Amino acid sequence: EAGVAQSPRYKIIEKRQSVAFWCNPISGHATLYWYQQILGQGPKLLIQFQNNGVVDDSQLPKDRFSAERLKGVDSTLKIQPAKLEDSAVYLCASSFGVSGANVLTFGAGSRLTVL
């Protein structure tokens, strides 16, 4: 089974520039998540999709972050304009459903450095 694919793996930008991250979940996984992991902290949920609908985006800074999941498969996360505090690893994860323990499978992440 192919894993969760993410790109790019690394990105360095200047503050106020924009950046986009792409995620392709495991085939058949209806639920897709974007997490932000700042160095030394645990992952924090930014947004959760069920198919192509948003389930939870309560912690997404909507003035600068946006995400979409067209056709209920792959997803993009955009930051515009970026701030220094956005430097983090952006993890995409997917799961088949949300019942039981809801085990998420994570991608390797996209590391963003904002200078």
Add this chain to the structure above:
Amino acid sequence: DQQVKQNSPSLSVQEGRISILNCDYTNSMFDYFLWYKKYPAEGPTFLISISSIKDKNEDGRFTVFLNKSAKHLSLHIVPSQPGDSAVYFCAAKGARAAGNKLTFGGGTRVLVKP
């Protein structure tokens, strides 16, 4: 508001000995607890979970204990191996009404010395 906390940022243990990782939570509505393991430059990978109606779950060298009255869980790794050196995250799953969201602790870095 940190609902899931791992108070020990790091742990060092000798190969063959037991590693004990601790996690505390505040929300009594969590219905599952999970442990993830993360190597550098990789995403977290699922290790073991426990339902809130259980107090112990074992899978090979890994055992998770849940103390609901204390809102505390722990992960025991025995015997510890050098390949267990990684960052371990405790996570708690909210109930359906909370969107089944996973909330993570800050992680504990484990170093197993040969």
